[in-house]
Amino acid sequence: MNDFATLVDWSRAQFALTAAYHWLFVPLTLGLSVIVATMESIYFRTRDKKWLATTKFWMTLFAINFAIGVATGIILEFEFGTNWSNYSWFVGDIFGAPLAIEGLLAFFMESTFFAVMFFGWEKVSPRFHLTSTWLTAIGASVSALWILIANSWMQYPVGMEFDPDQMRNVMTDFWALVTSPVAINKIIHSIFSGWALAGVFVVGVSAWFLLKKRNQTMTLRSMKMGAWIGLIGILITVASGDGSAKVVSRTQPMKLAAMEGLYHGEKGQAITAIGVLNPDKTFDNNEPTFLFDISIPKGLSFLAEGDFDAFVPGITDIINGVKIDANGDTINTIPYAERIAIGKEAQSLLKQYDEAKKQGNEVAMQQAKEGLKDTFHYFGYGYFDNPGEIVPNVAITFYAFHIMVIFGSYLIIFFIAILLLLYRKNLTHLLTQNRWVPIIALATIPVVWICSEAGWIVAEVGRQPWAIEGLMPTKAAVSNIPSSSVIITFSIFAVTFLALLVAELNILRKYISKKSQEDLDNSNN
Amino acid sequence: MTTYNFLQSYWWVLISVLGALLVFLLFVQGGQTFLLTEKDEMQRTMKVNALGRKWEFTFTMLVVFGGAFFASFPLFYSTSFGGAYWLWMLILIGFVLQAVSYEYRKKHGNIYGTRVYDTFLFFNGSVSTILLGVAVAMMFFGAEFSIDKANILSARPTISTWGPYHGLEAILSWKNLLLGFTVLFLARTQALLYFINSIGDEITRKKSAKALIVNGAIFVVLFLAFVATLLTATGYSEVTENGASHFVAEPYKYLHNLIDMWWVLAIFVVGVVLVLYAIVRSIISSQFTKGVWFSGIGTIFVVLSLFFIAGFNNTAYYPSLIDSASSLSIRNSSSSEFTLTTMSWVSLIIPFVAAYMIYAWKAINNKPITQQEMEQTHHKY
Secondary structure, eight states, X not given: OOHHHHHHHHHHHHHHHHHHHHHHHHHHHHHHHHHHHHHHHHHHHHOOHHHHHHHHHHHHHHHHHHHHHHHHHHHHHHHHHHTOHHHHHHSHHHHHXXXXXXXXXXXXXXXXXXXHHHHOTTTSOHHHHHHHHHHHHHHHHHHHHHHHHHHHHHHSOOSEEEETTTTEEEESOHHHHHXXXXXXXXXXXXXXXXXXXXXXXXXXXXXXXXXXXXXXXHHHHHHHHHHHHHHHHHHHHHHHHHHHHHHHHHHOHHHHHHHHTOSSOOBTOOEEEEEEEXXXXXXXXXXXXXXXXXXXXXXHHXXXXXXXXXXXXXXXXXXXXXXXXXXSOEEEOOOHHHHHHHHHHHHHHHHHHHHHHHHTOHHHHHHHHHHHHHHGGGGGGGGOSSGGGGSOOHHHHHHHHHHHHXXXXXXXXXXXXXXXXXXXXXXTHHHHTOSHHHHHHHHHHHHHHHHHHHHHHXXXXXXXXXXXXXXXXXXXXXXXXXXXXXXXXXXXXXXXXXXXXXXXXXXXXXXXXXXXHHHHHHHHO | OOHHHHHHHHHHHHHHHHHHHHHHHTHHHHHHTTTTTOOOHHHHHHHHHHHHTTHHHXXXXXXXXXXXXXXHOHHHIIIIIHHSHXXXXXXXXXXXXXXXXXXXXXXXXXXXXXXXXXXXXXXXXIIIHHHHHHHHHHHHXXXXXXXXXXXXXXXXXXXXXXXXXXXXXXXXXXXXXXXXXXXXXXXXXXXXXXXXXXXXXXXXXHHHHHHXXXXXXXXXXXXXXXXXXXXXXXXXXXXXXXXXXXXXXXXXXXXXXXXXXXHHHHHHHHHHHHHHHHHHXXXXXXXXXXXXXXXXXXXXXXXXXXXXXXXXXXXXXXOBSSOGGGOBOTTTSSOOHHHHHHHHHHHTTHHHHHHHHHHHXXXXXXXXXXXXXXXXXXXXX
């Protein structure tokens, strides 16, 4: 592998490591902040000291998690410049704006009111404190909203045009970014997945208390709140996930095909519930796709189009130029091989424009500009030489998607079951007397995290090889630095992240097992 | 002045304000450099908590400063971050370690022990602060990079190319380090003034006032050396002819900028006087505890004026030492008029943000930290 390919791979690996690590903490911040704020609201209304103790207990866990989430967020922002400097110029005019708005609208709100929330118990009025807690939660969600608008634009670039004079894309419609259908679904899907994750966390930690026979009354209250918020979260996540799938079928059909391991689509396309991919399968051979699979007839057609008989194109179909348009109709479009040729022509025209500009030849500039207008749509394809390069890693996308769906479905059952056990008095003993139910609840904590990470893997790996779908591949976005530098920084981050994660988990464990008992016991006195 | 030029200038002012506030808030980093040498446990606890209630302001300001620079001048973000890779990575690692250290340092089960987290805080306080100074110094003293936007079309697409050491060479430049150490000792000086203001403990105040003599003196010497170096430095002027611009070297460019823009000189002088007043009066009078506000406002003024002479008056705010044509100015590196306009509407929220931040700051700092509070509260670092 040459140094450039190594550089691109390690730059991607470093960004993936940072994003995946950041995403370990962010959803818990999103969901737990809402749970803590709700608990404090109950305390504010009832002035029940037990609710105060419970609020403070979960708030401390929130603070421990919040710190490391903040720490990893800054890395991502910096890495757009340090590792993806071409990207920063080529689309910085569009992508930078939501990042800056996130800072102005959300980061200051989060950090300011977090300080009041954490240190202000004896310094500000209860009403101001409660407001601060809610503003911290709102700040976290507003932050997620803007960064997801930015991310959605990478999946579905809208509201811009190419400026050949500056060799970059410029924004032409800010509202197109904000109201993009990809953004709306993604924002809802991601924020509420945080509620589901935090719900499992609260239920799981509470289950640990039940196993230890501690503070049963408060534990069951926490568990109820966690299960309700978790259930609301997972139901909205699933509904918006369905919306996302329909949008993806139109905006990123290749991603949807990879999610399903679908090479040749058909009308009334089945969905693979479980499957083992054939590692020898490629888009241009006749190997079977699966070594083993269980499918639901017509499922994918319904998922993608809301119509059991709709056609869903597979990877090979898309490469050959078949897709679904905005109305849901199957149409023939330009095959990938042709797109590559048009992309190369667009790049050649841009070169001609640049040379004509240097010579002051306005006629040639105008000619090149006209040609560029007609071909720029496939500009990014010009970086490739054959269609096989434009297919994402099918195995990773497929397995991540199926893990997400299976685990997500389990979570719905999990929350409903927990709520049933909590509300049906004749069943509650299964939680308080039986060891197995709390053990299952505790074991669900890693399940929800895997589910959440899998979701991100689907979104990001499924977009490859593009940094910006159809416009800029990752290999054109990367900085001009030696691959050895990136390998060193990747290693530094990997070691640092591991060390900090071990510390965080141990602090959480210690706090939950000791400090919490003291706090809650004191509140009982 | 066209609307586009006005917007570019407006955003340079906003970047300057964020940069100035960031330098003021680096008192948190300055304070972190005193923790390891503080032998008294209670003194250290009070200092950590005085700083710990503000660390997120500094951190957030850095993030917003970066984000706003990205949005308004993306070619700088692309060139500097992607080029001076090691410089920015070292800054970054320092801030990552800082973000967890306050929360974890005293927590049971933190595995590595309080001293390791305090060492992280020292690393962030010293190294990150110096390197931020180094990064800003390149705005005056230049860097080794070239830009060719057409390179996006090559087999190995690279818009900007930096020298082979990717930022390490900038760290070894004495001029850059001069500003780096100036910023460090400014941060330490401000931290001492902040301790005097926010910790209600006689011993802390006396020790801080004593340390202020040494740190304040070092800062003043370094600052004067930096100003002398800056005002005698050669900068680059952007000259526009027939619609195309190029850069020409101009000896004493920054001195000329100060003379050409009298209002910037005025801001600079007022800032310097305020900082000196804060240091001197805090050393002389043990009753004077508000020095941090005078020095803080003074710092903001001085940093604002430095950003203004870097970016205004047709100046290259990021001069290239190997290809002057690649130098960055606020005209050739900004976002489009549409984006700057959109962002300007959003910027109208800044006064509101500032208002709630000041309100929250006052609410938390309404009483100085005392030993009694540290002994009684559960909510401490």
